[in-house]
Amino acid sequence: MHEMSLMASIFDILTRHLEDYPGVTVKKVTLRIGSLTNAVPEALEFCFSAFAQGTVVEGAQLEIIQVPIKIKCRECQQESEPVEFHFRCPGCGSLAVDVTQGRELALESMEVE
Numbered sequence: 163m164h165e166m167s168l169m170a171s172i173f174d175i176l177t178r179h180l181e182d183y184p185g186v187t188v189k190k191v192t193l194r195i196g197s198l199t200n201a202v203p204e205a206l207e208f209c210f211s212a213f214a215q216g217t218v219v220e221g222a223q224l225e226i227i228q229v230p231i232k233i234k235c236r237e238c239q240q241e242s243e244p245v246e247f248h249f250r251c252p253g254c255g256s257l258a259v260d261v262t263q264g265r266e267l268a269l270e271s272m273e274v275e
C-alpha cells in the first residue's frame with residue numbers, strides 16, 4: 163500500500179521530533195497532504211493506527227489537511243487549480259506550467275501532553 167510508505171516517512175519525522183520531548187503522550191497529529199500524493203485519507207488513517215500501535219502516538223487523533231494542486235503558468239504567470247489533472251493554463255492555454263502546490267507530505271502540528 164502506497165500510504166504505508168508515506169506514513170513511514172511521517173513517522174520518521176514524528177519520532178525525531180519526539181526525541182526532544184521524552185515522556186510525552188501524543189494527543190493529536192495534523193498532517194498536510196497534497197493531492198498529488200494520491201493518498202487516500204481512510205488508508206492514511208489505517209496506516210497511522212498501525213504505526214502508532216505500541217508507541218506514544220497510540221490513540222492520538224489524526225487530522226488531515228488536504229492541499230489542492232496549484233499550477234503556475236510560465237507564460238502569463240497565472241496561478242490556478244487544475245481540474246482533473248489537466249495541467250494547462252486556463253488563462254492562455256499554455257502547457258508550460260509548474261506545479262507550485264500539491265506535493266506536500268508534511269507534519270503540520272502535533273499536540274502532546
Ligand SMILES: [Zn+2]
Nearest residue numbers: 235238251254
Ligand atoms: Zn498562461
